[in-house]
Amino acid sequence: MGKVRLKIDGKEIEVEEGKTILEAAKEAGIEIPTLCYHEKLLPYGACRMCVVEAGPGALKPACATYVTDGMEVKTSTPEIQEVRMTVLQLLFGERNHYCMYCESSGNCELQDLGYKFGLDHFEFPPYEDKYPVDVSHPYILLDQNRCVLCRRCARACAELGGHFVLEVKNRGYQSLINIDLNNQFAQSSCVSCGLCVQVCPTGALVDKRASYLGRKEQAEVIKTNCDRCPVGCGIEVYRRANFILKVYGDWDSPINQGVLCKNGRYLPLYEDRPRLNAPKLKEGGIWTQISPEMAFKVISEKKGAATVFLEGSLPLELLQAFKSALGDRVFALNEVNPPIPSTATLKDLEDADTYLVVGVDLNERYGVVGSMIKRRVVPQNARLIAVEAGSLSGITDFSYEYKDIDTALGEARKGEKVVAVYSSLPEGISERLETESGFKYLFLPYEANTMALKELGIEHKVPQEKVKIYVGENISSARSPGDFIVAFTPFETPELKSVADLLIPITWYLEDEGTFITLEGKKVVRQRVVTPAEGVLTVEEISSRLLKI
């Protein structure tokens, strides 16, 4: 691409062709105020805060005007500042922008602009009309009264999430954020990825759980990786005291570029299973709290006969610890091997023209992979072929059942760059899929750290032994007479207590540092963000105790 020479505030600069004035100014270190603009979204030009003087005619929005050769741009003459101030006054004058009872005060881009421009009163009498508030969504609150109609939420929902749930209805001051052509949030096709909340500059879309629990400046933001699935998205965790306020997607992460899914953003924070806070032993039908020494003494006594079953949700370090302590009697609780090995990476999703999704609902699991595919289907004319893919079937013209796999494959073959996406596959289907020569295959591992189990050579086995040691967060077991069942688990559910003999508490989610191997084989680290409760055994502690048994 060619270079373009232009002048911004008298400063001669040279930028690449196709850049906007805003981007060029940023390169030159000149700041232009923005509101509806978002780095990760296409320019929209809704708010007019970024107007600049560029050639004859009206002022132009810097975010949506491309640079041309010889352009002379002025970014902050008194006239421009006055226009911006008027724009700001109009924004504040419409709807409810009283900061004092807003959750977003202190973390609001409109407020920041008010402070920046020294706005100390309203020129125009403020709002009188009442706009709807939608509280139906389990995680998100939509208050149209606080909306500045920047449309960032709708743009992010479509451009980044690929969900196309949010749009704008009506015109002028009556414009409203519209959910699924006039639906309530809870009844809509929203997949709860939370992107809209993350991009909202004001308090129009807020996180219900984190609301009024602490402002951004009172929280620490820790960048780490999500451990809820093998995608391994970069996340920003907002922590206040020893409490996680909210989880945002990390815009700088090379994996997800800010996008998250329900499982990464909300579900772990809403976890309500009772936590296990001390080792417990069942004797004669009665549970008694015991010391960790005692618990590992029991394990040591049973060691000779014990078989270990590890969940794939555990960090690599813990898997290794069990592997080195109990060697060949360590197995994976769930399936490990892919039906067809992966030949594609997430990067391959960016330029494919056909996606064949088989047997996995990407709106429910691996949501970010779902976004990567869905956001290319409508705007880029890529085709989504869904075979028994749950809710994905509803959003594509090509939806098939397993019995029609041949038709689906025939349809897929019409594409030039085809990526088949799957997790577990039923018998017969994987054989059919495997024989395709032109396809790339993207296997979505069953659990967050399935790839680590594979790397350690731990194979799956159905538990049948008498003395079983389970390790994981979702343990259920059958019990026959004479069994001795140990569970290393963060949760003490009644179901587990009815079958187990010994429970040992382990850390969960962001309570412990641990390594995870993503579906692409990259090692990512989940950091310790919160300190676990007293009595919960850390990975390090379990490892050192296992060495001694």
Next chain:
Amino acid sequence: MKKITLASDWLEGCAGCHMSLLDMDERLVELINEGLVITATPITDLKVPAFGTDIGVLEGAVATDHHEEVAKLFRERCKILVALGDCAVFGGINTMRNYIPIEELLKRGYVNTESTVEGKIPQGPGIGKHLKKCMALNEVVKVDFYIPGCPPSADAIYKVLKDILEGKTPELKEELLKYD
């Protein structure tokens, strides 16, 4: 030393801004030593500013005809009128009532309250009548300077009064300009 007189009053507010004013502590004495004379305030016997008062400070939004009267009185009698706090500056939290018809609002507050038994809506000549809309001060009279904040910090109030005493045009910036 030139004396500068100040009168203040509260309208539809919570008195929090006046608390913030008192929160200036020893700086209030400093301002008085520099010539500030506090005349009519809610805590003095004198409630009404004299003609030609230099600075009038009003806290709270304009919600009733009484408030409107006080606002106009202050404007008439004070050379400089300062809106103190979010309610006076923007309308503030009181404007939430603009969404609800006044009859319904009074009923909810005085009759249908969960803890009320046989409640009635207070009436009488001494009680202000609600205006159709609760407003910021500048919707009723011309305001010269604004100190937003809920409540504004003592620092912000000090800065504005000090600037006026020194004959400068007060301007709040950065840390002193807050909406909450």
